[in-house]
Amino acid sequence: MNIKKLFSGLLLGASIAISPVQAAPILSDIVFVVDESGSMGNVQTNLRNNIGLFASILTGTNQVDAQYGLVGYGSRSPAPRMITDFTDANNFSTAAQGLLTNGGSEPGYTATAFALNELDNQTDLFSFRGNAVKNIIILTDEPSNGDFASRGAVGGQAVSESILDGLLTSNNALYNGVLRGTSTKNSYTDLITDHGGTVFDLNLFNTNDQNVVQQFVTDFANKKLQETLDFCQLNPNDPACQPSTSVPEPSSLALIGLGLLGIGLRARRKAVVA
Numbered sequence: 001m002n003i004k005k006l007f008s009g010l011l012l013g014a015s016i017a018i019s020p021v022q023a024a025p026i027l028s029d030i031v032f033v034v035d036e037s038g039s040m041g042n043v044q045t046n047l048r049n050n051i052g053l054f055a056s057i058l059t060g061t062n063q064v065d066a067q068y069g070l071v072g073y074g075s076r077s078p079a080p081r082m083i084t085d086f087t088d089a090n091n092f093s094t095a096a097q098g099l100l101t102n103g104g105s106e107p108g109y110t111a112t113a114f115a116l117n118e119l120d121n122q123t124d125l126f127s128f129r130g131n132a133v134k135n136i137i138i139l140t141d142e143p144s145n146g147d148f149a150s151r152g153a154v155g156g157q158a159v160s161e162s163i164l165d166g167l168l169t170s171n172n173a174l175y176n177g178v179l180r181g182t183s184t185k186n187s188y189t190d191l192i193t194d195h196g197g198t199v200f201d202l203n204l205f206n207t208n209d210q211n212v213v214q215q216f217v218t219d220f221a222n223k224k225l226q227e228t229l230d231f232c233q234l235n236p237n238d239p240a241c242q243p244s245t246s247v248p249e250p251s252s253l254a255l256i257g258l259g260l261l262g263i264g265l266r267a268r269r270k271a272v273v274a
Contacts, residue, residue: 026231027132028133029067029128030067030136030137031135032047032070033080035142038102038104042206046205047096048093050214051068053221054217057221058221067086067088067129068086069084069086073107074105078105082126106140106143107147108187110147111138112168113167116171119153120154131239133232134173139178140177140180140202141202141206143184143186143188144187165191173195174231175196176192176197176199
């Protein structure tokens, strides 16, 4: 027996069998909070038609594993409502056909608290994964208004900017806004910038020019991807930021190979002694 060839074969088999464990993607649970007033119909259509593009960019690098939920608010019954619990992009697109455009009051602070499962006595609850980054994205062309306790309260109080700020903090949630108008931006910008997000221009999403829309969605998705990765840079101890690392893990085949290697060594020693 050629001992050198035996050792080389055993070591090669062991090295092949020992494969690295790939780093797990960051889990991201995204809730879109969408204004249902009459001016938002085109935005809703573009959201339905482009959620697939958004998802393909966000998850195409295998660094993020995302699922999508949807809140509608500001319809004739202004209290926020769940359009769909978390699902994939295709089912989200179908569910988004249930958005309305008949509202005139836009309690966006209340709707965001609803998206976080934080309203008193809330019955519809989003099924956030325990180790996922929470992402809330609000799309509106009006400042938050009509945030009355009768439409949703936290601790018995109507949802104010300061209450919502505390909820976003306690949930360690990212907050983004696709907004139009100075008063709208004034209503949300501090909350968004204080919670890791960016204000995006709703005008670029409220158009029939699909080249503009798709470029906006591409830029938005890339920004969300980087934002999620940055979140884990800033919050390394968050449960969502504890993926497995590329540490070699011996498989059963590798262990067998190492056992055979030990047998080969003993055989070599006996040959040398003889």
